[in-house]
Amino acid sequence: MTALPWTLFAPELFLLGAALLVFLLDSLGIRRLELFGGLATVGISIALLGVLADLRFAPLAGLATVPAGNVDVPWSPLNASLVVVTSFGLIFQAIFLTSALLVALASLSRRSDEKGAAIFFGLLLFATLGMTLAALAADLIYLLLAIEVTGISTYLLVGYTRRDARGLEAAMKFYIIGALSAALSFFGASLLYAYYGTTNLATLGTGFVSMFPSPLGGATGIAFLGYGFLLVGIGFKVTAVPFHAWAVDVYDGAPSDVSAFLAGGSKKVGLFAYFVVFLVPILASQTTFVCPGGPTPTCHYLHSTFGIPLQVLFGLLAVVTMTAGNVLALMQTEMKRMLAYSSISQAGYMLIGLAVATSPAIAGATLQIFAHVFMKTGAFLVVAAVAGFGIGSRIEEWKGVGLRHRWLGASFAAMLLSLAGIPLTVGFVSKFVLFSAAVQAQGWFVWLAVAGLLNSALSVFYYARVLRVMYMERPEVGSAPVPAGAVVGGSDPPALTLGGIGVGRATAIGLATAAVFAFGVYPQPVLAGLQMAADHLVQLL
Amino acid sequence: MTDLPLAGFVAVSAVLLGIGLFGILTRRNFILLLIAIEVAMNSAILNFVVFGSYWNSISASSVEGQSVAVVLIGLAATEVAVGLAIVLALNRSRGSINVAEATTLRL
Numbered sequence: 001m002t003a004l005p006w007t008l009f010a011p012e013l014f015l016l017g018a019a020l021l022v023f024l025l026d027s028l029g030i031r032r033l034e035l036f037g038g039l040a041t042v043g044i045s046i047a048l049l050g051v052l053a054d055l056r057f058a059p060l061a062g063l064a065t066v067p068a069g070n071v072d073v074p075w076s077p078l079n080a081s082l083v084v085v086t087s088f089g090l091i092f093q094a095i096f097l098t099s100a101l102l103v104a105l106a107s108l109s110r111r112s113d114e115k116g117a118a119i120f121f122g123l124l125l126f127a128t129l130g131m132t133l134a135a136l137a138a139d140l141i142y143l144l145l146a147i148e149v150t151g152i153s154t155y156l157l158v159g160y161t162r163r164d165a166r167g168l169e170a171a172m173k174f175y176i177i178g179a180l181s182a183a184l185s186f187f188g189a190s191l192l193y194a195y196y197g198t199t200n201l202a203t204l205g206t207g208f209v210s211m212f213p214s215p216l217g218g219a220t221g222i223a224f225l226g227y228g229f230l231l232v233g234i235g236f237k238v239t240a241v242p243f244h245a246w247a248v249d250v251y252d253g254a255p256s257d258v259s260a261f262l263a264g265g266s267k268k269v270g271l272f273a274y275f276v277v278f279l280v281p282i283l284a285s286q287t288t289f290v291c292p293g294g295p296t297p298t299c300h301y302l303h304s305t306f307g308i309p310l311q312v313l314f315g316l317l318a319v320v321t322m323t324a325g326n327v328l329a330l331m332q333t334e335m336k337r338m339l340a341y342s343s344i345s346q347a348g349y350m351l352i353g354l355a356v357a358t359s360p361a362i363a364g365a366t367l368q369i370f371a372h373v374f375m376k377t378g379a380f381l382v383v384a385a386v387a388g389f390g391i392g393s394r395i396e397e398w399k400g401v402g403l404r405h406r407w408l409g410a411s412f413a414a415m416l417l418s419l420a421g422i423p424l425t426v427g428f429v430s431k432f433v434l435f436s437a438a439v440q441a442q443g444w445f446v447w448l449a450v451a452g453l454l455n456s457a458l459s460v461f462y463y464a465r466v467l468r469v470m471y472m473e474r475p476e477v478g479s480a481p482v483p484a485g486a487v488v489g490g491s492d493p494p495a496l497t498l499g500g501i502g503v504g505r506a507t508a509i510g511l512a513t514a515a516v517f518a519f520g521v522y523p524q525p526v527l528a529g530l531q532m533a534a535d536h537l538v539q540l541l
Numbered sequence: 542m543t544d545l546p547l548a549g550f551v552a553v554s555a556v557l558l559g560i561g562l563f564g565i566l567t568r569r570n571f572i573l574l575l576i577a578i579e580v581a582m583n584s585a586i587l588n589f590v591v592f593g594s595y596w597n598s599i600s601a602s603s604v605e606g607q608s609v610a611v612v613l614i615g616l617a618a619t620e621v622a623v624g625l626a627i628v629l630a631l632n633r634s635r636g637s638i639n640v641a642e643a644t645t646l647r648l
Contacts, residue, residue: 141609141612145612145616148616148620152619152620152623155623155627156623156626156627159627159630162630162633162634163634165634165635168627168630168631168634168635169631171627171630172571172627172631172640175623175624175627176565176574176578176640179578179582179620179624180562180565180578180581182582182616182620183558183561183578183581183582183584183585184581186582186585186586186613187558187581187584187585187588189585190554190585190588190589190592191588193588193589193592193593193605193606193609194588194592194595197596197599197603198605199605199609
């Protein structure tokens with residue numbers, strides 16, 4: 001029951017304060033995009049610095065520990081077992097905040113007469129707040145509620161322009177799928193609660209059955225069904241195949257800046273949830289728990305009940321997701337839809353970490369998630385910037401973009417090469433670490449690495465096709481103007497500065513590109529930190 | 542609670558979930574979809590109340606299920622508010638709230 005110091009929540013408080021300030025100023029009639037954007041950027045930057053300080057100054061191995069799960073601890077806001085600060089969670093917070101920062105920076109360059117700036121930046125802050133809160137979760141219900149904070153903000157974010165029919169349609173689809181996913185997740189949580197009598201993440205799935213018989217006769221089927229519902233419910237957020245279909249329509253229909261946030265940021269909350277929910281039962285099946293005072297009728301083992309089936313499930317999910325994502329990406333003629341399918345296949349690679357469930361694999365998956373923030377957020381931001389030149393989202397319209405807009409083209413090429421996993425980029429390092437961890441784990445996990453390698457080779461085709469269009473093909477003389485429907489909603493850049501895309505957007509794209517190369521050449525500090533965090537997580541659970 | 546068997550409540554919540562999922566999959570009117578989503582959500586809430594009551598009958602300090610149910614009712618209301626906002630905007634922009642007609646995004 002030791003209270004955590006409030007300073008640990010300073011990042012979240014800054015985000016909340018900035019969000020409330022944005023809405024307050026809006027209601028007072030002060031409506032200036034620069035002001036809202038500035039507030040959001042500063043708020044997210046301070047939060048990011050706070051998280052990095054926590055990571056740097058707190059002993060990485062023991063900032064706080066998961067309180068020992070106890071069935072009889074009453075659920076109350078005062079109980080510290082609702083939240084826990086782990087280095088793993090802090091790293092995810094940094095990942096979420098980086099994505100939000102890039103999007104906020106880029107959105108500073110919108111037309112300043114655009115309506116709804118307060119809604120955009122306010123909701124962006126609230127969504128980020130939900131994500132950072134989720135990264136502190138020590139309780140399943142708390143985790144799902146924090147994800148819903150993100151979810152509800154992002155449904156509105158997708159349709160915030162209110163006039164753009166495509167954005168609204170995307171918002172509608174996103175909302176239906178999101179609400180369905182929430183209902184399934186909470187139903188799964190209720191079944192787990194029925195079985196274990198607690199919703200503490202560290203206790204669920206450990207095999208310690210509570211002191212009293214479960215209702216429904218203690219059939220393990222109830223718990224497994226609960227995990228199944230959670231797998232499907234959170235699977236929608238992760239865009240794992242076959243729960244992925246919504247993502248393509250939503251990323252396509254949403255304003256490109258919002259797509260950047262969805263693909264680069266908010267999707268990662270689902271992956272974090274997958275890790276904290278499912279690593280416990282998987283790891284519990286690999287270790288031997290010792291009941292205090294030896295096994296008794298009130299404390300017995302259920303290990304290896306869920307672990308292996310869950311690992312097989314996640315392995316299948318990973319292979320199906322990456323393969324389907326890549327094959328469907330090959331067939332796309334629209335840039336945003338191709339990027340959406342590529343995002344789905346990347347989620348497949350990340351799921352390998354969960355299937356293998358050793359600490360190097362978890363570190364590799366986290367590095368992949370880290371890399372994906374820069375690659376995918378950056379790529380969608382470039383699409384939004386290019387849309388400002390009247391170049392639509394169809395790939396054939398991108399003819400010669402690499403020659404006409406050299407810096408934008410070079411940045412986009414860097415993102416695509418990194419997504420394909422070409423050496424010297426961060427995408428190569430993360431895939432290398434992840435696949436070698438799978439190989440090290442031996443057994444059938446080697447096949448996951450093989451599937452990942454084959455898929456990486458496959459993905460080169462569609463990335464290379466875009467590069468060829470951008471650099472090898474000349475734009476048709478007098479090429480047709482962009483059809484009205486293809487204009488990327490709500491993301492037209494403003495008065496032309498700095499290469500015609502605005503200072504904020506240029507900075508965001510520049511930062512993302514620099515990160516792709518910087519962490520590609522010198523990944524050691526990040527990798528070491530991730531490795532320690534993963535080790536720590538495995539020990540904790 | 543002592544009179545009615547637990548399995549009865551669980552059956553009701555399973556039926557609610559089934560109705561909700563069936564509605565989500567088959568309904569084409571956004572308002573009816575919202576109702577179906579609510580029904581599915583309520584099955585989870587009912588579960589929390591029922592199992593909370595069970596655990597509470599065993600250990601009086603365990604009130605987790607009921608508290609969670611109250612929080613979830615709030616969450617469900619928030620979700621519906623957002624859904625209705627989207628319905629209003631959709632109806633204004635295209636004059637229809639039929640989900641099947643929203644097909645601009647398919648290629």
